[in-house]
Amino acid sequence: MARPMLWQQIASNLAADIERGDYVPGDQLPTERVLAERFEVNRHTVRRAIQSLVEKGLIRSEQGRGTFVTDIVIEYLVSSRTRFAENVVAADYDPSSKPVRVKTIPSPPAVARALVIDIGDPVILIETLGMADGHPVSLSAHYFSEARLSGIDQMYLQTQSITQALYRLGVVDYFRESTAITTRLPSRRESRHLNQPISQPILVAHSLNIDAAGRVIEYAEGRYAGLRVKMLVRPR
Amino acid sequence: MARPMLWQQIASNLAADIERGDYVPGDQLPTERVLAERFEVNRHTVRRAIQSLVEKGLIRSEQGRGTFVTDIVIEYLVSSRTRFAENVVAADYDPSSKPVRVKTIPSPPAVARALVIDIGDPVILIETLGMADGHPVSLSAHYFSEARLSGIDQMYLQTQSITQALYRLGVVDYFRESTAITTRLPSRRESRHLNQPISQPILVAHSLNIDAAGRVIEYAEGRYAGLRVKMLVRPR
DNA sequence: ACGTATTTGTTCGTATGTATC
DNA sequence: GGATACATACGAACAAATACG
Numbered sequence: 316m317a318r319p320m321l322w323q324q325i326a327s328n329l330a331a332d333i334e335r336g337d338y339v340p341g342d343q344l345p346t347e348r349v350l351a352e353r354f355e356v357n358r359h360t361v362r363r364a365i366q367s368l369v370e371k372g373l374i375r376s377e378q379g380r381g382t383f384v385t386d387i388v389i390e391y392l393v394s395s396r397t398r399f400a401e402n403v404v405a406a407d408y409d410p411s412s413k414p415v416r417v418k419t420i421p422s423p424p425a426v427a428r429a430l431v432i433d434i435g436d437p438v439i440l441i442e443t444l445g446m447a448d449g450h451p452v453s454l455s456a457h458y459f460s461e462a463r464l465s466g467i468d469q470m471y472l473q474t475q476s477i478t479q480a481l482y483r484l485g486v487v488d489y490f491r492e493s494t495a496i497t498t499r500l501p502s503r504r505e506s507r508h509l510n511q512p513i514s515q516p517i518l519v520a521h522s523l524n525i526d527a528a529g530r531v532i533e534y535a536e537g538r539y540a541g542l543r544v545k546m547l548v549r550p551r
Numbered sequence: 552m553a554r555p556m557l558w559q560q561i562a563s564n565l566a567a568d569i570e571r572g573d574y575v576p577g578d579q580l581p582t583e584r585v586l587a588e589r590f591e592v593n594r595h596t597v598r599r600a601i602q603s604l605v606e607k608g609l610i611r612s613e614q615g616r617g618t619f620v621t622d623i624v625i626e627y628l629v630s631s632r633t634r635f636a637e638n639v640v641a642a643d644y645d646p647s648s649k650p651v652r653v654k655t656i657p658s659p660p661a662v663a664r665a666l667v668i669d670i671g672d673p674v675i676l677i678e679t680l681g682m683a684d685g686h687p688v689s690l691s692a693h694y695f696s697e698a699r700l701s702g703i704d705q706m707y708l709q710t711q712s713i714t715q716a717l718y719r720l721g722v723v724d725y726f727r728e729s730t731a732i733t734t735r736l737p738s739r740r741e742s743r744h745l746n747q748p749i750s751q752p753i754l755v756a757h758s759l760n761i762d763a764a765g766r767v768i769e770y771a772e773g774r775y776a777g778l779r780v781k782m783l784v785r786p787r
Numbered sequence: 788a789c790g791t792a793t794t795t796g797t798t799c800g801t802a803t804g805t806a807t808c
Numbered sequence: 809g810g811a812t813a814c815a816t817a818c819g820a821a822c823a824a825a826t827a828c829g
Binding site: 357359379381 | 815816819824825826827
């Protein structure tokens with residue numbers, strides 16, 4: 316029997332530390348020199364261990380900076396049928412979501428313009444937190460015209476799915492008409508929900524969804540954790 | 552004839568200041584109190600003037616912060632034929648660009664992967680600063696395989712246009728195959744070139760351009776001033 | 788704007804243990 | 809046993825990128 320090699324022992328040690336949460340995604344690992352001292356081996360041996368973890372995708376090294384635990388990265392495909400859960404599944408993570416706020420409010424100007432209603436007309440706001448493997452990824456505010464889709468708030472609370480809620484209200488399918496992507500620093504509230512530092516920028520996507528007949532269904536403002544999300548566009 | 556109202560005189564005064572460049576996009580105007588003193592009118596009168604300029608879209612006021620000259624906002628359409636100049640013209644600004652760096656380097660891993668060459672193979676880097684009405688908007692690094700497009704650096708320096716340079720090398724047209732959009736804070740160098748604070752996030756777009764035959768032509772990393780750029784996606 | 792310290796990346800050389808013929 | 813090839817591990821030095829005052 317081959318006895319386990321030194322570098323493999325070190326690799327599984329480090330992997331266990333990461334698994335246990337000693338180091339969370341984005342954290343910097345100790346330097347190679349420090350690890351070499353801790354494990355009482357040569358730096359080469361530590362490097363061999365690190366290399367194997369990099370190949371596994373668990374960590375990433377950056378020359379001159381350090382070695383870091385890999386962040387969860389969702390490649391968020393912006394297409395005509397953009398759905399949160401599908402994108403997370405495609406990235407091989409476990410999707411989940413929960414309501415943050417559900418309420419009816421007078422529509423702000425930007426929302427009214429998008430939904431083609433008058434400013435102040437009642438709109439239903441459903442704000443959701445989307446997660447991948449339990450890590451928050453997106454905080455999305457979905458706006459619906461109360462006049463057109465009355466009761467969607469109740470349907471959503473029952474089904475926990477906007478697609479499902481729309482379906483029960485007769486919207487069998489809907490499409491992404493346009494998406495405008497910007498960036499800014501998060502508010503305190505946003506940084507709290509997305510569990511990321513207030514100094515880390517977020518991606519902001521304003522999108523308009525229409526049904527098969529071209530009627531405006533939903534206007535949404537999605538805020539995405541900049542560290543964990545990449546928007547992928549394949550143009551027509 | 553109705554003689555001009557006080558608030559209108561003040562409004563056109565302020566508009567002229569802005570037109571003349573006393574205040575550039577993003578600048579904060581003096582507070583309402585200060586303006587009231589300067590024009591020797593009541594604050595209400597200043598407010599009426601400001602309101603009219605806000606409606607014209609020239610300035611924007613933020614409760615508790617101040618009044619600011621509207622930033623230039625480019626709606627950058629991500630499509631199969633994405634060209635910088637065309638996007639700037641569509642937003643009604645005057646496009647220009649200048650080279651920042653032109654050099655041949657061994658290809659870094661990410662570039663090699665995108666261009667389907669070996670790591671370290673020579674690539675030509677052309678870095679350009681794109682401007683709208685003289686305000687920097689994008690800092691883009693364009694990578695070309697030296698083996699495939701030898702001499703494009705010289706062509707670019709002659710024509711000052713990447714599209715033109717490619718044309719002279721036999722690439723009559725090219726298309727955007729994919730674009731990945733992320734965000735982060737700028738480096739010192741980037742913030743300097745884009746003339747924006749280091750604390751303001753930038754949009755980062757990694758894109759791949761191919762020719763009509765589907766051959767990879769160019770890999771680019773565009774960095775866009777977050778304050779002045781909105782990426783617009785119309786999915787297929 | 789520029790040097791200094793830190794950190795990863797690369798390349799030498801050397802020694803040792805293991806498997807194979 | 810002997811010769812060879814190969815992988816593992818250690819040591820030292822330098823290169824390249826980065827961070828920071």
